[in-house]
Structure formats: structure tokens, C-alpha cells
Amino acid sequence: MQTSAVYVITGGTRGIGAAVARRLAGVAGRGLVLGYRGNHERAAELVAELDSAAGPVRAVPCDVADQAQVSALFKAADELGPLAGLVNNAGVLEQQCAFTEITADRWSRVLAVNVIGLAMCCREAVTRMRGSDRPDRAIVNLSSKAAVLGAPGEYVDYAASKAAVDTLTRGLALEVAPYGIRVTSVRPGIIDTEIHATGGDPGRAARLGPAQPLGRAGTADEVAAAVAWLLSPDARFVTGTTLDVTGGR
Template identity: 50%
Template sequence: MSTSPPSTRPVLLVTGGGRGIGAAVARLGAAQGYDILLTYRSDAARAEATAAAARAAGATVLALQADVAEAEGRARCFAELDARFGRLDALVNNAGITGPTGRLDETPDAVWEEVLRTNVLGLVACSREAIRRMSTRHGGRGGAMVNISSRASGLGGGGEWVHYAASKGAVDTLTLGLAKELAGEGIRVNAVNPGLIDTEIHATAGMPDRVTRMAGGVPMGRGGSAEEVAEAVLWLLSPASGYVTGALLPVSGGR
């Protein structure tokens, strides 16, 4: 049961919202009228900076330490959502990891298990909880979900991270299936497939120069920004895309 009055603004949950694309989504969502719950795994300072920027745009914001790849983290996330906001209108499944780079024959099971647990199973479980709150079948008002996938799902990630690409292929397929499953229950489900985006994910994977090194292979001749991805995400959440569901939207400069 909610311990505070329900928010009068729509509420957006952004997993992995402390930095990178997730942070850009949280900031833009706040500017476009959402209250925000953002989760982060470990970098409290970055998450609080994102939350402060969203609050400056007029939003009520909770930055919550919760690893949504783990059941305990997900339980804390949705318990806080219910208690602090009392509603859910939109979910952006952004939390994800690449794992280390390497060929398949060099990649142990532990890497696959960690990547799939975060990028697929964590996303599935968060989606399930969101559906239970938003679906008209469960008494909800409807809503929208956007999954942050990757152009890697279509390119394959060979020689770098086939494990990551495979996990994003699963995200694409889940998006298509859920869109059909939920279309009659007031929930639209779409995915954004970012290409070469200038965020910390490359340095975390051990390739800090990747965007600069690979920009020549992008038809537009440059890497993209987290803010450009966020614009696509917020459009998919908005009434302007009201007849769009089951879309896999590349934001990749033509790559």
C-alpha cells in the first residue's frame, strides 16, 4: 500500500539510470513532465547528479541503489516505486552490461551467465512487474515500455562480444512478442537499437577509443550521443507514437 499520495505526474522507471543513456533518458523524461525512479548498481555519486538534474527540471526523483539483475534488487525497486509514487506509467529497461571483449572460444560460461542474467533475465523480470502494474488486464491504466537493445543484435558482435549481441537479439525478440501480447491491454512495447554511442560502456569493456576508432565505419561519419538516443526513447513513450508498438528503432547513424 502506498505510504504517500499518488503522484499527479506520470511516473517513469529507468533501470540503470545513473549514467550514460539511462541518465539522458531520466533527464529528458523529467523535462517532459515525468516523475522519475532511476536505479543504479554502484555509482551513487553519478546517480545523485543525474537525480539532481532531473529535479531541477521540476520532477520528483528517487535514485535507488538496486541491481535489477538480482531478485532482491528488483523487489526493493518495485516496493519503493509503490511506496513513493503509487503508480507506474512507463518503463525503460536500460540496465545492461557488455561483459569483456573476446571471441566465443575465449569466453567462459561465467561471462555468458552474467550478461544474460542482467540483459535478458533482469529485463524480463522488471517487465513482468511493470505489466502487473500497468496492464488493463490487472486493473492498470496502460502505459509504455521501451527496451534499450543494440545494433549489435543485427551485426552479431563477432570478434568483440558475441555474448552481448546474442543477449540483445533476445531483447529484440522479446520486444516483438510482448508488443503483440500486450497490445490489447493498453501497453505499447518498443525497442531502441543504439549504434556507436559515445558513453562509458566502451571504456568499461576495455576499449576507451572505440567510438573514435570506428566512427569512419558509420555512414554519418560520427558516433552518436546519449541525448540523441534519449530523444528516440521519449518519443516512443509519448502519445506522438500512439500507433507504434513492436518497433525496433535503430539510432545508429545508418550503421
């Protein structure tokens, strides 16, 4: 089934990625391609929930650290129609530890996914978008407030990778602006998702949420709302910037 606009979401079957998919699904003529790394059952359940006659939804296994899998993800998008948007949500977070305990292998894993993988997805998207005259072509990268705060004693490597995302966003946005392609990033703060469990601290959002200026942790859907706005025509004059969704943190 060919559609008039396709959106690729990496890490698209859980947390913020799944929330973005729910925000974007069900629009006539819009197709979604959701990259995911390992949980086939969860991917199938989300596709069953969102796939409709209005707009098809496909889930494609994709480790963004593997260039061949990234290429396959975008080829799957090509089968549905022209690419209108990319949401780079895939990311890895390792166990909390002191900086001196971060090994070279861990640095390589984090940067391979959070920076290089994201960059390769941007490259695939820009290659397709720059030859189009669509007015609504946009890339949204998921950063983190850790990029500014540094995450000392927790995961400086993750924070550094997200700072790289912010810089990449700015530079790429300026480079592709003449083609009419917009590039932005969203910087979530303390958001109640399962990523904290991945970092070895499943109760982190509940513990730190009340200390935020707005008095609580955020939700995946609140971040997804910002992403959806940045992809929309309402943000047509917004590029090269990073939007904090942090509850004032």
C-alpha cells in the first residue's frame, strides 16, 4: 500500500518512541515504519493496535549500530511511499557508575547507537528528503537534559553522547536548510519510562520527580506531543534548535 507520507521512528515500539507512534498513527495517507531492536511480541502488539486502512504501520527489526539494518529500515519505508519525517528515538543507557568505571567497550557501545547510529539514520533520511519538494520534511532527534547536566556519578558517557546529538542537530539543520528540511531535537528531563530500569535505577522517576520545578516526572506522551509538534506544519519556521521538555529542570 503506497501512502503520501511516511514517518520512520527508531526505537519505535516502547517508551517515547511508541508514544510518538500513537500520536502520528491513524492519519489518512500517512504510513509509519517503526524500528525496534529485540522484542518481537511487543512490536507485533503495537502494529496490531495502530495499523489501519487510514495509514499502514510496519515494524522492522533494526539495531541502528548496524548500517545494513539501518539501510533495510529505510528500504522498508521506501516501499510505503515518500519519506516525510524521521524520529531518532533509539538509544542505549548503561548501568549507573562512576566515570572511572566506564570502559572503552562501553564508550563504544553507547556512541555506536546514540551518535553514529543516529547520524546514519539522518544520512538515509536526508538522502531521500533533499530531492523532494514536500513542504513538511523534518527530522527530530531525541536528546536528553543530561547533555547539559552531565550526569555525574551516573552515566557521563550517555550525557556526552546526547551533547553530541545536540551539536549534530544544529550543524545538520544549517546544512540542509536550503533544501527545506528541518532538523530539531527534543531534550527530555526526568520522564517515567523503563529506561531508568536499564540504568539500574527503576525507581528513579518516582524518586526524583517531586523535586522537579513542576513537582513530578514527565510522561512519554508529553515528550511525544513535543515531537509531533516539531514534525507538524505548525513548526514550519523552527529548525536548528533543541526543545527542553523537562518540567523546568
